Amino acid sequence: MPHKIPDYVAKYLLDRMIAQxxxxxxxxLVTLTPEQIEGLERVGRAFDEAGHERHxxxxxxx
Amino acid sequence: xxxxxxxELETSSTRIRRELAAxxxxxxxxxxxxxxxxxxxxxxPEYLVLQHQIIRATVxxxxxxxxxxxxxxxxxxxxxxxxxxxxxxxxLDHDEGLLDDLELLGLDRERVLGRMPxxxxxxxxxxxxxxxxxxxxxxxxxxxxxxxxYPPTAELIETLSxxxxxPKESFRTFSQHAELDxxxxxxxxxxxxxxxxxxxxxxxxxxxxxxxxxLAARAVSEIL
Numbered sequence: 001m002p003h004k005i006p007d008y009v010a011k012y013l014l015d016r017m018i019a020q021x022x023x024x025x026x027x028x029l030v031t032l033t034p035e036q037i038e039g040l041e042r043v044g045r046a047f048d049e050a051g052h053e054r055h056x057x058x059x060x061x062x
Numbered sequence: 063x064x065x066x067x068x069x070e071l072e073t074s075s076t077r078i079r080r081e082l083a084a085x086x087x088x089x090x091x092x093x094x095x096x097x098x099x100x101x102x103x104x105x106x107p108e109y110l111v112l113q114h115q116i117i118r119a120t121v122x123x124x125x126x127x128x129x130x131x132x133x134x135x136x137x138x139x140x141x142x143x144x145x146x147x148x149x150x151x152x153x154l155d156h157d158e159g160l161l162d163d164l165e166l167l168g169l170d171r172e173r174v175l176g177r178m179p180x181x182x183x184x185x186x187x188x189x190x191x192x193x194x195x196x197x198x199x200x201x202x203x204x205x206x207x208x209x210x211x212y213p214p215t216a217e218l219i220e221t222l223s224x225x226x227x228x229p230k231e232s233f234r235t236f237s238q239h240a241e242l243d244x245x246x247x248x249x250x251x252x253x254x255x256x257x258x259x260x261x262x263x264x265x266x267x268x269x270x271x272x273x274x275x276x277l278a279a280r281a282v283s284e285i286l
Contacts, residue, residue, distance in 0.1 A: 024100075057097055057218060058090040060278065061113060061239040062120060062153065062209035062246075 008034045016044055074259050075251035078204075078267055082211060085272040088279035089212070095286055097218075103226045107167045108285045110160060115179040116281070118157040119187040120209075124150050126191060127199040137258045138200055145253040146199075149206065152246055159235040166232040182284055186277035193270060200263050204270025206250055208278070213243030 005013075009029050032040070099105055128146040131139055161171050193201040214222075214236050223230050254267075 056090050056094050058086055058093050058212045059214040059218060060089070060209050060212045061117065061214065061236065062156075062206065062243065 005030055006034075008037050012037050012041060015041070073251075073255045074257070074264060075254040077264060078207060078254060078271065079211070079251070081268045082207060082271050082275070085268075085275045086208070086212070087275075089208075089275045089282070092279040092282035092286075096282060097221065097225070099286060102222075103228070105285060106222070106226045106228060107164060107169055109282065110164050110167070111169065111174055111177065112180075112183065112281055112285060114157055114160040114164065114174060115177075115183045116186065116278075117160060120153045120156065121150055123187065123190055123194070123202065123205075124153060127194045127202040130194050130199040134199075138263070141253070141257050142200060145250075145257075146202075148249070149246075152242075152249075156235065156238075159238065163232045163235050167228060180281065180284060182277055182281040186274065186281060189273060189277070190270070193266070198263070198266055200257075200259070201266040201270040203250065203254065204267040204272075205274045207247075207254075207267065208271045208274040210243050210246045210250060213247070214240045216240055 005026075009032070012029075029037075096102065096105065096109060124146055128143060128150065131143045131146060134142075161174060164174055165171065190202055190205050193199075216237075219233050219236050219240060222228075222236070223233055257263075259267075
């Protein structure tokens with residue numbers, strides 16, 4: 001069933017460039033208040049500032 | 063001593079690899095999403111089935127390219143045919159190895175072979191047949207460049223084994239490619255640099271590689 005995603009949650013997902021999210025995680029995110037989302041954003045920014053980059057992988061076998 | 067212009071020092075493989083690096087983004091996104099997926103354990107056998115559907119076509123595709131190359135009347139005929147002959151040997155029985163790995167994960171051969179490959183796989187492989195038969199078999203080198211250009215690393219295999227909880231023996235084909243494909247990639251690069259490639263041939267290889275990146279990414283994304 002589609003979730004009603006609050007604007008501030010949608011903005012958070014967009015800002016963090018999160019395109020694929022498990023339903024279970026989205027169910028939690030949509031229950032958070034704007035203040036709680038702001039807290040998540042601060043944690044994300046702290047990871048960015050600490051230089052913790054997402055580990056991208058590319059692989060193929062032939 | 064005067065430095066030669068950079069463009070004169072560039073080889074075909076350097077130019078093609080640079081174009082590949084710019085085009086591989088969708089495949090990187092799909093691979094990363096797979097590895098980070100919370101249901102990776104269940105998705106991994108699906109990914110291997112997908113890889114089998116692709117890899118089972120490698121030797122027939124190479125043989126089709128070889129047959130067309132032998133019918134050419136241009137300077138590429140001899141050196142390209144020599145490479146493709148060797149490439150058949152490099153790729154023989156890899157599909158069988160994947161079936162063995164899948165059996166270790168509980169998927170028997172008949173079940174895997176009985177599944178119809180999705181349109182994305184048909185497009186990925188079928189496009190190569192089209193270019194081989196209706197354009198020029200040299201385009202197939204772009205497919206090989208992409209597919210062999212990004213072999214799994216030992217570190218990645220460790221990560222996959224830990225995250226999926228699947229037995230290490232079921233990563234045998236992946237481990238073999240981690241070991242073999244860097245050498246195969248070097249073999250292709252040496253071939254690209256030795257072939258008498260003009261701009262149209264290089265463009266065909268790059269277009270084929272770009273298309274391979276997009277369609278391989280689509281195929282992986284569809285199982286997520």
